Amino acid sequence: MLPLPAAWLGACPEMSEGLAWTAIGLAAATVFALRYAGFWVMERVGMTPTIERFLEKLSISVLVAIVASAVSAGGARELCAVVVGMVAMAVTKSALLAMSVAMCVAALWTLALA
Amino acid sequence: MHMSIAGILRGARQLAPMSIFVIPFGVAYGIAAVERGMTPVQAVGASALTFSGAAQFAVLDQWDAEISLVAVVLVTFAVSARLIVMGAALAPWVNQLDLRRRILSALFLTDPNFAHTHNALRARETDLGVLVGSGAIGWVAWVIGTGLGASGGLQLVDPRAFGIDVVMPAFFAAMVVPRAMEETRHGYIVVAALCAVMSQPVLPTGWNIIFAAVAGGVVGGLSRDE
Numbered sequence: 229m230l231p232l233p234a235a236w237l238g239a240c241p242e243m244s245e246g247l248a249w250t251a252i253g254l255a256a257a258t259v260f261a262l263r264y265a266g267f268w269v270m271e272r273v274g275m276t277p278t279i280e281r282f283l284e285k286l287s288i289s290v291l292v293a294i295v296a297s298a299v300s301a302g303g304a305r306e307l308c309a310v311v312v313g314m315v316a317m318a319v320t321k322s323a324l325l326a327m328s329v330a331m332c333v334a335a336l337w338t339l340a341l342a
Numbered sequence: 343m344h345m346s347i348a349g350i351l352r353g354a355r356q357l358a359p360m361s362i363f364v365i366p367f368g369v370a371y372g373i374a375a376v377e378r379g380m381t382p383v384q385a386v387g388a389s390a391l392t393f394s395g396a397a398q399f400a401v402l403d404q405w406d407a408e409i410s411l412v413a414v415v416l417v418t419f420a421v422s423a424r425l426i427v428m429g430a431a432l433a434p435w436v437n438q439l440d441l442r443r444r445i446l447s448a449l450f451l452t453d454p455n456f457a458h459t460h461n462a463l464r465a466r467e468t469d470l471g472v473l474v475g476s477g478a479i480g481w482v483a484w485v486i487g488t489g490l491g492a493s494g495g496l497q498l499v500d501p502r503a504f505g506i507d508v509v510m511p512a513f514f515a516a517m518v519v520p521r522a523m524e525e526t527r528h529g530y531i532v533v534a535a536l537c538a539v540m541s542q543p544v545l546p547t548g549w550n551i552i553f554a555a556v557a558g559g560v561v562g563g564l565s566r567d568e
Contacts, residue, residue, distance in 0.1 A: 243407040248384050251414050255401045256391035258418040259425070263448040266429015267436050275434060282563035287431035287460050288521050289534035289558025290424060291514045293551045294453060296535040297542055298511040306508055313512035317519040324359050326519075330512030334505030 309334040343438035345446065349471020350478070357458055357476035361483040363509040364454075367395055368487015369496055371402075375488070378405045382492035389488035393452065393481050396421040396548065421548040427555050428456040432473070435463050439470060450477025454510070457517035464521075527565055534558030 273279065299306045313330030317323060368389065375385035380402075392398050397418045404413055428451060429436075436447045447470055455477035462472055490496050501507045522528060538554035545553060 243379065243405075243409065247409065248380065249387070251401065251405075251409055251411060252384060252388045252391060254411055254414050255388070255397055255418045258415050259392050259394045259397050259422050260448065262419065262422050262425040263429060263451040264445065265426045266431070267433050267444055267448065268429075269426070270430050270433030271437050278563060280434065282559045283431045283434065285530050285562025286427060286555055286559030288518055289530060289562065290427050290431070290551065290555035291453075291457055291518050292531050292534040292558060293538035293554035294424075295511045295515045295518070296538040296554070297551060300539040300542060302508075306511065309505065309508040310511050310515045313508075314515050314519050317516040318523065321520065323513060323516040326516035327360065327363075327509050327512045330508050330515075331505035334508040335503065336505075338502050338505070 305334055305337040308337065343435050343468055343470060345439060345443045345470045345474065347471065349469030350475035351471075352469070353455070353459070353472035353475025353477075354479040355475075356462075356472070357455060357479050360454060360509070360513055361479045363506055364480050364483035365487035365490070366499070366501055366506050368484045368489075369491035370487075370501075371395065371398055372488040372491020372493070373496075374399070374491075375402055375405075376492050376494065378402050380405065380492075382489075382494075385492040386485060386489050389485050390481075393450065393484055394418075394422055395484075400547070420546055423548060424551045424555065425451060427552060428453070431460060432456065432463075436470060436473075443470065447473050450474055450481055452477060452480060454480055454513060457514055461517055461520065527562075529565065530558045530562030533561045 270283075295310060299310055309330040312333045313326040316329040317326035320326070371389065372382075372385050375388065375398075376382060380388070388398055388401070392401075400417045400421045401414055404410065404417060429448065432447070432451075436444055439447065451473070455473055458476050459467075459470075459473040518531075522531060534554045534557060536554075537557045538550050541550040541553050544550075
């Protein structure tokens with residue numbers, strides 16, 4: 229968190245119902261703004277072939293980044309499950325099957341070490 | 343590009359099996375929220391209004407009588423900023439719709455329905471109802487799960503025992519496979535993965551994903567497939 233003085237951060241003395249709902253409402257509004265922001269920005273940027281290529285690769289990269297972070301936060305069990313799931317996807321083209329296979333691998337791994 | 347009820351129902355049906363696995367995560371949030379001092383109504387309200395596990399757990403981390411509203415906004419922004427990236431990637435399709443339907447498209451945007459819909463759109467899907475429906479079914483599961491957890495009626499099982507914890511990464515990895523198979527150059531995928539892993543200990547939560555996504559996007563965007 230940024231080292232801002234407490235007064236700037238609007239610290240409040242006690243958690244009332246009103247404060248709780250204000251916090252929930254602010255978080256919800258922030259997430260919605262982020263959900264809409266990508267559309268809004270791209271409407272103003274305008275499409276060129278380069279930007280289109282960038283967005284195309286960006287869309288895969290963000291998923292790769294999520295998977296890589298999850299696997300590295302986990303370990304061999306998660307890596308093994310995800311890789312087996314990817315092979316299942318490559319062979320069968322079924323995401324549901326890929327998820328099921330990955331689950332089985334992870335569950336068996338946990339069971340084997342229990 | 344259009345948006346129809348039929349498309350919404352199709353999207354909901356397509357991601358319904360996966361959404362079942364969202365319920366245990368909702369239960370975990372519901373239990374954690376009540377333990378942290380939220381009322382069950384507040385916990386369910388937070389899930390219904392925010393619909394973002396990352397953001398909600400981050401806010402929960404701040405939850406006490408001295409909660410700082412500015413910190414709530416900053417933390418929420420930090421852990422959810424990758425939604426901007428996903429919105430930008432969907433923009434070429436979504437921005438063909440009118441404002442009302444664009445807002446509807448944004449309402450349920452999360453990682454799973456982004457991954458599913460982006461693949462569907464590239465496979466010539468023309469109905470953005472799929473984005474809304476596949477998001478809404480996840481929302482239903484998330485809210486039901488939170489309610490079950492917050493009401494205290496459920497014992498939390500260890501998700502690792504059933505491998506439930508790997509469902510999400512396995513789903514995202516599965517969504518990458520067909521796209522990677524139709525390409526000839528995969529250097530940018532390696533760049534994205536390495537950047538995500540190597541920056542994870544250094545960057546605040548969530549920002550390593552954005553950094554890695556943009557790095558992969560730039561490297562991939564600058565290289566030529568043929």
